[in-house]
Amino acid sequence: MGLTKFAEGVWLASAPNKYLGWQLGTRMTVLRLGDGSLLIHSPIALDDSLKREIDTFGPVGHIVAPNLFHHLHAGDAARAFPEAKLHGAAGLRKKRPDLRLDALLGEQNEPAWRDDLDTLTIEGTLLNETIFWHKPSGTLVTADLIENFESADDWWTRLYLKAGGIHGKIGLSRMLRLAFRDRKKARRDIDQVLGWGFDRIVLAHGNPIGSNGVDALRETYAWLRG
Numbered sequence: 001m002g003l004t005k006f007a008e009g010v011w012l013a014s015a016p017n018k019y020l021g022w023q024l025g026t027r028m029t030v031l032r033l034g035d036g037s038l039l040i041h042s043p044i045a046l047d048d049s050l051k052r053e054i055d056t057f058g059p060v061g062h063i064v065a066p067n068l069f070h071h072l073h074a075g076d077a078a079r080a081f082p083e084a085k086l087h088g089a090a091g092l093r094k095k096r097p098d099l100r101l102d103a104l105l106g107e108q109n110e111p112a113w114r115d116d117l118d119t120l121t122i123e124g125t126l127l128n129e130t131i132f133w134h135k136p137s138g139t140l141v142t143a144d145l146i147e148n149f150e151s152a153d154d155w156w157t158r159l160y161l162k163a164g165g166i167h168g169k170i171g172l173s174r175m176l177r178l179a180f181r182d183r184k185k186a187r188r189d190i191d192q193v194l195g196w197g198f199d200r201i202v203l204a205h206g207n208p209i210g211s212n213g214v215d216a217l218r219e220t221y222a223w224l225r226g
Contacts, residue, residue, distance in 0.1 A: 003030060003053050006208060007137035007200055011057070015044040024157065024205045026070075029141050030054060031134050033116045037061030040084075041132065042070040042143050042204055043077035051080055060084045061112060065092060066105070067129035070143045070204060075099050085110075089128040090121070105130040118196060122189045124182030133196045140198040140213055146172055146220050148206035170209065170216045177223065187224040194218055 003011040009032035017026035029041040038054065039062040046054075054060065060081040065071035065088040078086045078100060087110070088101040103110065106121035118133040122145070132141040148170045149161050164173025180186050194214055201209040201216065209216050 002050065006202065007139050010134060010137050010139050010202070012202060012208065013044060013050060027202065027204045029202050030057065031141065032058065033061065033113055035112065039064060039113065040077055041141050042066055043073045045073050046077060046080050062087060062110070064105070065089060066143045067127045068092060068095060069127065071096055071099070089130060091128050120189055120192060122186060124180060124185030124189070126179040126181065131193055133198055135197070137200070138198050139200045139202060140193070140196070141202045143204040144176060146170065146201060146203050146217060148203060148209055150207065171220050180224070183224050187221070190217070190221045190224065
């Protein structure tokens with residue numbers, strides 16, 4: 001487990017993750033900002049080797065728990081990088097009162113990353129996820145906005161992918177669609193994201209999308225117009 005370069009100023013690290021018995025994996029993203037500092041998005045468990053590797057790229061200025069489900073290792077990351085500012089999704093203070101959150105996502109655009117990142121909290125869902133657009137690299141950084149699985153060795157996970165309609169294809173599982181309670185609000189925000197100038201998409205579960213990200217996202221959310 002180490003960092004791999006995905007784009008200029010964007011590095012990824014993956015880790016195993018099991019949810020309800022499904023082996024879906026998870027992914028952390030490290031972004032370099034214009035001032036040379038780093039942002040860690042959706043941190044995974046950090047061992048000494050991974051922490052040292054991150055340190056070689058620059059000082060960590062920000063740690064992000066982007067939604068109500070990607071927060072498990074946020075506290076450990078904040079302790080590993082005590083000078084960093086910890087940002088969390090709205091609702092995390094209630095769900096994780098043990099976390100020392102310095103800022104809530106969506107309240108205002110962080111001045112330190114204004115030139116490098118655009119952010120938007122997708123309304124109308126139970127996820128409370130904030131999406132990040134890393135403008136220098138044209139990369140959309142997400143957690144649960146989209147999935148991309150070719151298949152899975154584990155039969156229970158394959159069953160989830162097939163039942164969710166995402167086995168061997170980019171999309172969003174039917175189970176996750178249930179989290180969308182106000183389609184009009186969600187469609188409005190997805191349309192705004194589609195107007196951003198991204199090509200690549202980083203996601204937490206499945207393979208990152210290296211090109212044609214706008215088309216992939218548009219097709220994934222065509223059901224919102226149904």
